[in-house]
């Protein structure tokens with residue numbers, strides 16, 4: 277569904293304001309179109325393809341689950357169905373050596389199972405490849421099944437970890453066993469937890485050779501970077517930035533279900549068309565994958581790409597943290613989960629601890645107590661990292677501010693653009709969403725482009741703890757390739773839509789007819805820049821709320 281009600285472009289001043297009445301009619305029409313359609317159903321596992329989009333240097337392989345001889349039954353959690361005791365998932369940096377040794381034993385037992393056993397480590401890792409590299413079609417549709425880039429992200433991974441944890445518990449013969457979570461939003465949890473990178477028995481089973489060497493203990497000195505960029509910050513500055521990031525993805529930029537969980541995807545739809553990932557999926561999820569994966573290895577294996585991510589035991593601690601962030605988000609006032617039937621009824625298939633395949637529903641994942649576990653409370657200093665407003669009134673550009681030229685490559689010096697907007701549209705129809713649609717050309721293996729509003733002096737040392745910080749565009753070679761994306765593109769054009777309404781309010785620019793956007797590349801200054809970008813175009817777009825209006829598919833990389 278495409279609706280670009282009104283566009284004002286920097287290049288051409290063709291202003292065609294729509295009548296408010298017409299917009300209301302359109303809104304009514306669209307809300308009817310977007311009522312209940314059909315949920316994405318569990319995939320047909322008899323028809324299994326090779327993973328899509330393997331890098332050309334990778335041998336083709338299959339990651340299909342064993343096909344059961346029976347129709348998988350629906351599993352619905354109810355009090356007592358998930359074990360007798362409530363299991364407590366603890367922060368990894370606070371667990372005892374005994375716990376770490378027990379976790380190592382559980383993974384040893386899992387790795388000792390024959391590879392064809394659906395509970396074996398190989399099969400557990402394959403689950404991620406299967407649901408994320410589009411090996412299955414959605415049931416009743418020829419559309420591929422993708423568990424990322426949409427509202428399926430959180431419930432899919434919650435169920436995945438649920439069964440993984442129950443299998444480990446069964447292998448240990450300990451019903452109280454729980455995973456621990458990599459607590460990287462806490463300052464004491466910003467290294468890979470020690471027992472996941474130890475070379476000594478029994479912990480070494482939790483280690484993985486395919487990680488980015490500078491980020492592995494004992495050599496790692498930098499804190500985990502939640503906005504991974506080749507330009508690394510000193511540890512203290514990084515910790516502060518991580519707090520800013522957490523505040524943004526959990527509070528500032530995640531006020532609606534669409535923003536936090538990601539966009540709806542219904543039966544027959546292709547999630548990636550809309551680039552509908554929620555805030556936390558993009559960051560820290562994607563960025564922790566990138567930070568851990570081995571950058572010398574094809575695809576940035578293991579954590580850096582879908583088809584191998586779950587080969588690293590650290591994957592499960594990473595996703596336990598993300599699962600916990602869902603629980604925390606819910607506790608913040610006015611944060612509501614989806615109630616859409618197509619969300620509640622979306623389905624996945626998993627093997628349980630008894631090696632039986634079961635069907636589960638997204639809506640049944642909401643209550644972790646019913647699933648038999650809770651998270652230990654930990655301090656969250658980032659809750660206080662409220663952004664400050666640095667500008668007062670519209671910025672004035674001076675000779676010191678470089679302007680971006682269309683098509684001109686840049687990397688060392690940030691540059692600014694002026695984007696026209698129509699204050700009468702938002703005045704007459706305040707319920708419309710205002711988006712910046714920005715297209716950049718890139719030629720790089722690894723570059724992060726930071727965008728600021730009304731802040732022309734922003735540069736690579738400027739932090740992001742301000743209302744003027746907008747968004748960070750990742751322009752990089754590999755990493756979590758989605759279906760139909762060109763795995764190895766180093767160059768291309770990427771269009772990003774960035775919600776502006778709340779930012780414009782926060783910086784007091786609702787009345788302005790144009791705004792200044794500053795583009796700041798974050799690239800390692802030495803030994804040589806890892807790439808370059810050029811500005812292509814920018815415009816503001818006004819759309820009816822909750823309508824996805826981008827027609828262009830996202831670029832080759834996220």
Ligand SMILES: *[C@@H]1O[C@H](CO)[C@@H](O)[C@H](O)[C@H]1NC(C)=O
Pocket residue numbers: 323413417418419420
């Ligand atoms: C699965 O989807 C692909 C791509 O959409 C399509 O070519 C293929 O025919 C589908 N297979 C089945 C069994 O529906």
Ligand SMILES: *[C@@H]1O[C@H](CO)[C@@H](O)[C@H](O)[C@H]1NC(C)=O
Pocket residue numbers: 463464655
């Ligand atoms: C971090 O760990 C140190 C050393 O164990 C401890 O003293 C400090 O209180 C911890 N910080 C927080 C915020 O928990």
Ligand SMILES: *[C@@H]1O[C@H](CO)[C@@H](O)[C@H](O)[C@H]1NC(C)=O
Pocket residue numbers: 489490492493494495
């Ligand atoms: C740590 O650095 C040393 C010296 O560069 C290197 O020999 C060693 O392999 C590194 N360790 C890890 C775990 O990367």
Ligand SMILES: *[C@@H]1O[C@H](CO)[C@@H](O)[C@H](O)[C@H]1NC(C)=O
Pocket residue numbers: 485486487488489570571572573574
């Ligand atoms: C990373 O990948 C390269 C290339 O496959 C490999 O030589 C190296 O051992 C891997 N691991 C680390 C820690 O660099």
Ligand SMILES: *[C@@H]1O[C@H](CO)[C@@H](O)[C@H](O)[C@H]1NC(C)=O
Pocket residue numbers: 355643644645646
């Ligand atoms: C979650 O499940 C528990 C256990 O059945 C129940 O006590 C609790 O009320 C449920 N919470 C919500 C929010 O429904």
Ligand SMILES: *[C@@H]1O[C@H](CO)[C@@H](O)[C@H](O)[C@H]1NC(C)=O
Pocket residue numbers: 733734735736737738
């Ligand atoms: C970057 O901006 C800061 C203030 O925001 C300023 O102090 C610093 O000189 C700038 N650095 C460069 C290289 O322009």
Ligand SMILES: *[C@@H]1O[C@H](CO)[C@@H](O)[C@H](O)[C@H]1NC(C)=O
Pocket residue numbers: 717767768769812
């Ligand atoms: C990117 O856009 C520019 C300007 O429109 C165009 O010249 C170029 O061919 C595009 N590149 C790709 C890879 O599409």
